[in-house]
Amino acid sequence: MRSFGYYWKEGFRNIFKHGFMSIAAVVIMIICLLLTGTVTLIAYNIDLSIRTLQQSNQIVVFIDESLTTREAKALGSQFNQIDNIATIQFESRDEALEAYRIQLGEDADILDSYTSENNPLRNSFIFTLTDATQAAQTIEQIEAVEGVANVRADEVVISKLVQVQRVFNVVSLAMVIAMALISVFIIANTVKLAMFARREEISIQKMVGATNWFIRWPFVIEGMVLGLLAGGLAFFAEWGLYAELVHVADGVIPYFRIVPFEELRWLVLSVFLGAGVLFGIGGSVTSIRKFMDV
Structure with missing residues (x-):
């Protein structure tokens, strides 16, 4: 001591x-x-x-027009099985049309002729990814789901x-x-x-x-x-x-x-x-x- x-x-x-x-x-x-x-x-x-x-970079998946809104929304169960997807948000045709009206602001009157019956927009899902490095593989898995018409992803930005x-x-x-x-x-x-x-x-x-x-x-x-x-x-x-x-x-x-x-x-x-x-x-x-x- x-x-x-x-x-x-x-x-x-x-x-x-x-x-x-x-x-x-x-x-x-x-x-x-x-x-x-x-x-x-x-x-x-x-x-x-x-x-x-990277995670905020969204992938938009448009569903085939032949599917009803209920059938399109049901595809979410298949998308949930894809590992690399962080969040999934379904947007119906009507929701997309309303969002487009809000986006146009004062010019929204040009959409007055469109209603639920003649809505030209499609049902869609909006995804964010867990790992952006696996974007290409994830997009391939999404496209393989029956009922998917088109996938819009900024792969160049992600890369x-x-x-x-x-x-x-x-x-x-x-x-x-x-x-x-x-x-x-x-x-x-x-x-x-x-x-x-x-x-x-x-x-x-x-x-x-x-x-x-x-x-x-x-x-x-x-x-x-x-x-x-x-x-x-x-x-x-x-x-x-x-x-x-x-x-x-x-x-x-x-x-x-x-x-x-x-x-x-x-x-x-x-x-x-x-x-x-x-x-x-x-x-x-x-x-x-x-x-x-x-």
């Missing part, structure tokens, strides 16, 4: 004793966490928005959205990995500089018989405290930066859904604190090996 108290005391003493290096390490960790966290959050939001756009999603996922993943590697590299070199400044202190401790872990523990605690401090400060900085990004995105791309930071704050806080501790302890432990005969 006494040794444990000594480790904490020495760990905090080292932080203040080498104040410049401690500040440098914290600042670098904050910058790296901000860069990596911001890229990850942007990637998450864009990926979520693309998925939303483009899928391509954009795949490309962005690859690019964002590469950016996150690159930022993480840069973070580890910079932090490790910063800690190495701090260890180099203390090499004489470590040598003296080794000469008087101190064990390797007796020497390591204060540095481990120092790295953990600096990591927690950096993670906490980076979290609040990310919160402010994210709020600004949301404000900018709402003006530029208002149709994109930006997840409120309040829904992500506990996850971001835990990740930042965990990453800060991991980088701090990992950098301390790996860097001090150079100055010890282990």
Whole structure:
């Protein structure tokens, strides 16, 4: 217990004793966490928005005129057996005509001659898909149902959205990995500089018989405290930066859904604190090996 108290005391003493290096390490960790966290959050939001756009892309299925409205509506049971369909909405000929009147607004009088008896529109189903990448296969299954006259789907739009999603996922993943590697590299070199400044202190401790872990523990605690401090400060900085990004995105791309930071704050806080501790302890432990005969 006494040794444990000594480790904490020495760990905090080292932080203040080498104040410049401690500040440098914290600042670098904050910058790296901000860069990596911001890229990850942007990637998450864009990926979520693309998925939303994909699922909102509708497929309209027109039913053969020979079927009555009741018979057309009964086809819904067959469509429900298709796995990739997220939602199904039936629109009768009369509902479609009324919706068309509303759409025309002041010009709706041109449809006054059309009634339920001479309605030129068809009964239809409106689908949204669970997985837009399987659109072509799903459309084939829909067309195979007897009674389907025509399928209207913006397959080109769906295909483009899928391509954009795949490309962005690859690019964002590469950016996150690159930022993480840069973070580890910079932090490790910063800690190495701090260890180099203390090499004489470590040598003296080794000469008087101190064990390797007796020497390591204060540095481990120092790295953990600096990591927690950096993670906490980076979290609040990310919160402010994210709020600004949301404000900018709402003006530029208002149709994109930006997840409120309040829904992500506990996850971001835990990740930042965990990453800060991991980088701090990992950098301390790996860097001090150079100055010890282990």
